[in-house]
């Protein structure tokens with residue numbers, strides 16, 4: 262089944278939103294397949310955001326991501342990449358719909374609480390970077406109550 266990489270950024274951790282974010286993905290029916298609470302260093306954050314290295318906000322973005330611990334996760338389920346992005350909401354919280362994580366809890370684009378892979382290919386790359394040992398191996402016992 263499809264997997265995505267989700268990261269609660271330092272502001273989400275500082276503001277006590279870890280439980281809420283995890284709860285939203287769990288209640289939807291997605292399966293947690295990896296979880297780490299870690300501080301990343303500058304080279305690692307630069308690697309994660311390498312596609313944005315030419316952007317004017319790149320160094321501020323890297324400073325933000327290394328400013329405190331983050332929660333890195335692998336979530337699994339049908340269409341989890343796209344649906345995960347919908348649960349998270351638009352990149353700029355000013356445009357995120359109420360009911361989404363950013364729409365409910367964030368105001369500024371540079372403090373938007375959470376990251377989610379934007380495609381299945383990015384998800385594979387990001388999971389390989391953050392979880393070199395791969396996902397946890399377990400199967401949910403309620404699978405048939407979620408999927409036909």
Ligand SMILES: Nc1ncnc2c1ncn2[C@@H]1O[C@H](COP(=O)(O)OP(=O)(O)OP(=O)(O)O)[C@@H](O)[C@H]1O
Nearest residue numbers: 313318322351352370371372373375376377378379
């Ligand atoms: N104009 C900007 N000013 C400051 N920070 C920005 C700006 N645009 C994007 N960012 C930051 O860079 C991150 C990555 O930008 P990107 O365009 O990849 O958006 P995204 O895919 O929605 O976000 P993420 O990759 O964090 O899920 C954003 O989540 C945000 O934290």
